[in-house]
Amino acid sequence: MVLPVRKNKSPNTPHECPLSQCMAILGGAWTPNVLWYLSGGPRRFSELQIDIPPVSAKVLTTRLRDLESKGVVSRNVKPTSPPSVEYALTDLGQELIPVIEAIVEVGHKIKLRTE
Amino acid sequence: MVLPVRKNKSPNTPHECPLSQCMAILGGAWTPNVLWYLSGGPRRFSELQIDIPPVSAKVLTTRLRDLESKGVVSRNVKPTSPPSVEYALTDLGQELIPVIEAIVEVGHKIKLRTE
DNA sequence: CTGTATCCTGTAGGATACTG
DNA sequence: CAGTATCCTACAGGATACAG
Numbered sequence A, B: 001m002v003l004p005v006r007k008n009k010s011p012n013t014p015h016e017c018p019l020s021q022c023m024a025i026l027g028g029a030w031t032p033n034v035l036w037y038l039s040g041g042p043r044r045f046s047e048l049q050i051d052i053p054p055v056s057a058k059v060l061t062t063r064l065r066d067l068e069s070k071g072v073v074s075r076n077v078k079p080t081s082p083p084s085v086e087y088a089l090t091d092l093g094q095e096l097i098p099v100i101e102a103i104v105e106v107g108h109k110i111k112l113r114t115e
Numbered sequence C: 001c002t003g004t005a006t007c008c009t010g011t012a013g014g015a016t017a018c019t020g
Numbered sequence D: 001c002a003g004t005a006t007c008c009t010a011c012a013g014g015a016t017a018c019a020g
Helices: A020-026 A031-038 A045-051 A057-069 A096-114 B020-026 B031-038 B045-051 B057-069 B096-114
Strands: A073-078 A084-089 B073-078 B084-089
Touching: A020 A031, A020 A096, A020 B020, A020 B031, A020 B096, A031 A045, A031 A057, A031 A073, A031 A084, A031 A096, A031 B020, A045 A057, A045 A084, A057 A073, A096 B020, A096 B096, B020 B031, B031 B045, B031 B057, B031 B073, B031 B084, B031 B096, B045 B057, B045 B084, B057 B073
Parallel strands: none
Antiparallel strands: A073 A084, B073 B084
């Protein structure tokens, strides 16, 4: 995404420009998908990889760590052998589900118009 | 954002992975901001530039054209001199407002936790 | 005023190989 | 299984200059 690093500009008029929030949460590629699949209940790393085939392990890890640090997703390591790690939405994460659904909704309508 | 162009992979299992919708709509940088400021009513190009100082003219144009092609934003050229162009949300675009607000909401909560 | 055209750069993300 | 480590590239977006 790259973004908000303008060089020769006055520091943003603060009054209200709170929308970087949006990309801060959903910004990464595949992030919405991760959230979506986790909304169906806890998933293990490998399960998510199967759910979202085109995502690389590296990116999936990155996104999960990212969401974890934001308190949107929880990570639970089960000390089995072989180890298994379960990811789940936190309460905060749950709140994002209707949001994503709404976006998908609008997305559908857009597709219908375009076709 | 770059994205979804995996090379050596089976073409996505179609069953459900509808979330690219999400980024397809809100994906571009500043897109949420554009939508946000338009939610307050129609705005002219230059007004949007002032609303969102760190955005370059090029990107603003790109995002607006993008949103226009999706039917989310309307573009109205007034044949005055100097010319003025008014952008506004379409009905479809209106539907995105609560979505964005919800994201901002969650964004706030995340910030509170982080601090 | 409302853009386009160019050129350039940073960084997200892919591929692949390897580890506990 | 669940990742890390490297390396590499495509493309979104910034800067600047110019046009109708």
